[in-house]
Amino acid sequence: MDIFKEKLVSYIKAEIKDKKNIDISNKESEKLIKNPPDDSFGDYSIASYYAAKYGFKGKPEQIAEEIYNILISNFDKINDSFNKIEIKGAYVNFFLNKVKFASHTIRKAALSKGEYGRGVQEKPLKVIIDFSSPNIAKPFGVGHLRSTVIGMSLSKIYEFCGHDVTKINYLGDFGTQFGKLITAFCRYNDIDFTEFEKDPVKILYGLYVRIHKDELADAAIEEEAKNRFKTLEDFISINKRKLDDYLGSVNNTKIENNEHVSSKTTGEVCASQEIKLSEINKNSLCGTQEGQYYLWKLFRKLSIDEFKRIYKSIGIEFDAYEGEASSAEFSNDIKEILLESGIAETSEGAAIIHIKGINTPALIAKSDGTSLYLSRDIVTAVSRMAKYNFDKMIYVVGSEQALHFNQLLGIFGILKENINKIKDSSNFKNYASLIDGKLVHVKFGRIIGMSTRKGNLVFLEDYLEEARLKAKEKLEERLKNLEDSFFGTGSVTSLKPEKELTESEKEQLYSTSLNVGIGAVIFNDLKTRRTTDVNFNWDNVLSFEGQTGPYLQYTVSRINSLLSKLGEFDLNNLNKYFSFSQEDVDFNDIFLISKHISYFNDMLNEAMEQNEPSVLSTYALELASLFNKYYQNYRLIGKDFEYIEPRIFMLSAVRSLLAAVLNLLCIPVLERM
RNA sequence: GCGUUCAUAGCUCAGUUGGAUAGAGCAACAGCCUUCUAAGCUGUGGGUCGGAGGUUCGAAUCCUCCUGGACGCACCA
Structure with a gap:
């Protein structure tokens, strides 16, 4: 739970206790707050029919109005974090101070260096x-x-x-x-x-x-x-x-x-x-x-x-x-x-x-x-x-x-x-x-329909080898257009045949292909809920596009490349107290990214409670997708430093969080691909 | 037969402690690279959430039955 939600929860709890004399436990008041399905409904909401469980009476709309009236009177207590409260049918909706939220969340994630969301247990099990x-x-x-x-x-x-x-x-x-x-x-x-x-x-x-x-x-x-x-x-x-x-x-x-x-x-x-x-x-x-x-x-x-x-x-x-x-x-x-x-x-x-x-x-x-x-x-x-x-x-x-x-x-x-x-x-x-x-x-489901060209049992090594070869093929094809991005600056490799590559370039080609193959294979096993049987399909595992491991690896590589082209700043030398501006064209997309970042902790706990890594797979795919949309729509190189600076934090935050999740999913993180 | 488990778009799957209009990816079709990696992005079409009842203000989600599949059911692990 992010601190904005925490603040909201304790505010709601206190006001209801004060005005209505109903004491709702922390856990229950947390449950009272839902994430609305759409932006137009705000960022958090109370559904009045849940409140009915705690002694509110009347039609849902009336309850919503009662809650609204309770909460509006002392709204100035939280108005540094929230911009407004609104009634919509049976719901009371809360709207975040988006600038503050995005800046805070991204700062925290960027500066915690992959440790964002790490839990500390008083009594570790x-x-x-x-x-x-x-x-x-x-x-x-x-x-x-x-x-x-x-x-x-x-x-x-x-x-x-x-x-x-x-x-x-x-x-x-x-x-x-x-x-x-x-x-x-x-x-x-x-x-x-x-x-x-x-x-x-x-x-x-x-x-x-x-x-x-x-x-x-x-x-x-x-x-x-x-x-x-x-x-x-x-x-x-x-x-x-x-x-x-x-x-x-x-x-x-x-x-x-x-x-x-x-x-x-x-x-x-x-x-x-x-x-x-x-x-x-x-x-x-x-x-x-x-x-x-x-x-x-x-x-x-x-x-x-x-x-x-x-x-x-x-x-x-x-x-x-x-x-x-x-x-x-x-x-x-x-x-x-x-x-x-x-x-x-x-x-x-x-x-x-x-x-x-x-x-x-x-x-x-x-x-x-x-x-x-x-x-x-x-x-x-x-x-x-x-x-x-x-x-x-x-x-x-x-x-x-x-x-x-x-x-x-x-x-x-x-x-x-x-x-x-x-x-x-x-x-x-x-x-x-x-x-x-x-x-x-x-327990987990079976893998159905997997067989080699001739036999039935597929050896892991052969499986990985297929994936590696496919990744290699794809990489070699892409190298024609990658210019120096893949091997690093200065090396003109675009049209070189493989035999003219240096030893270290060959090695890099090999290890990248291998790691992409491993990423594809492992993600394929972790992307769906454990208990469902996996319908094995070579084409799906070897496609590397869309909801796949390589897509996630690619997103990290892209951020690496962009950050290095921006100048590879040390976050400690940048202004940590940056703030985004709501007027910027990309602000709303940055806000969406920050919001997704803030969900990480809940997803991590859910993955643990359900013993279900796929919760994190789904999470990572959504984060990568949000980022790739941002990447496609807005350009950073060539912009003023003042504009770029807070975005470097955003890039770092997404990169370290994605890398952390990939690590939790046993998928290799690649510098370049 | 008994038990467990599953059924959501053509395919692979999210969504399941009941809540606002059921979402992605792939495939299909139409677009986007002289500009940060096109393993990317945008758009279009595509659904009686297996079927029938029930509980509820409200069900893909809970209950019952039915259909279909997977797995298991004494000297294997």
Whole structure:
């Protein structure tokens, strides 16, 4: 809320209290004020039918008149900020002192250097955001990208609002699928180890696909995979640590290392992480517990290295990498605790929990005793509570897993209610009872209809490459007209073929194309409300015009270019107490821009409250659009300095705010494009 | 069958704690570069807000039913 609105709210509140003896709380009086749909209705308004909730009586028009009369008598208290009050039908409309508003807002935004709207919390919440979470041994696809950018964006939004965020990548590094992968690796004798070292994830994915296919024809494969997974899980639980002891010590544990098993136990075979694939003795690995554990670790490490490379290329960072495997060790403890307390029951050899309101029982252990996704998630949530003492934990996972998360949330509700039925597990009791109400599943829709020219699964890297090439094509075409604007002054590049470019120019061309491509791809995932499925369309993603990431990036570049041509002034050397003049032809458009700037804080909070980055996408598009209209209609170069000076503040304000929002949306900001 | 979720312009979507005349972008058509980057801007056409009821002074928004789609529904994650 901007200070003008604050002033208005407290004035209205005080006058109504004084004249009518109605006390409206701050929050409610804020709600009373609406933004009119059209300029002719002023800048803020009270709709009389809202006022009716607080004891005003009569027809809407009469209420409006009563409120008007209450507010007009002491209007001089706010007439430095507001020019007039007016009745229009059932509404009381307020008109800002536009010059004052625009000057104040733009000054504030320009001088806060990208920190405009940053929140300060008296008590910051400890927020954990669990996102991306790719499956090891499966390529990083576009589905993961959506979780990744939504999660990363939310992390930045919460941080910007002043909260304490921990970003966790919870790797799918465990489960029956690894039994399959090891089975595949051990069964097939035609694996190309040279290729394996070059592109491990693709080879692993190939193995995964192949074993799936062969499994349909040979039931023995499935059996072998199950056994191998059991072997793996047994081995990981070899130290037989107790969950409760673990929870007591988790503060000092580095979860991300996933060292469930000491090197002493694993012996020689695990001693060297640097072992060459080509030197692997398959037979000795496939036949022993340690060997299979080693294979699993190897697959895991290769995949993580690959993921880290991808994250780096698109500017994604995590505070911690965790894996499901670290929870698997305790899945048996969980099962026992829940069964003993009567919270869970046995059914067809498996352990289940019935949750009120959910028809499908939650399955927490398989009949062969091995762990499941859900049981591992229970352990993970509890150990995170022990480690981080979080106030809120957000899972950014697709809508198709809604049932899973409803079950998870439901289980913690049950645990809280029945916590006293649990015996001899004080740490578990303590932490588990704190979790209810703190978990949030931030779900998002699927990406529909995306496929490569031939296949179905699109690898992220290929996707980004398509976008980069398209951006490059477009940039090269534009370079003919850009003259020196792109590479900087002095370099005549307009008609140079690519091979005559200098190394640094080539580099600039490459990085700009890449960043435009990334901007387009990421924005495409963040521009619509999370829950709606995205209808994927190559033409839309690669168009770069209209409501796109590159449009936003372009707007920033344009401002950069203009500011540098105006002389790259340091705002500190300019008159900070400038004022716009209502008579200037461009004033009304400047006012509209300032008004939009003032909405930023509300939009930021809305984005956080709804866990919805698209609120900011829409906001950024509107701001860019307002600015581009201004840019098109009015020229600055060649005007008097007196005229230009306050507009430099306006340009700086829009630039830093747009750049800040782009940053919150994980979209690269470019100097030039 | 049960559950979740969605349906707004030809296409992709905003607008959803009920409020003043339902908005953008793309595509189509007509314009704007000797002047700050045309990845831009201006204009035109395009809507029974899936359908029917209901609640309300007032419904794209809330409720019920219907139609259509997506996703999920016990030993995968």
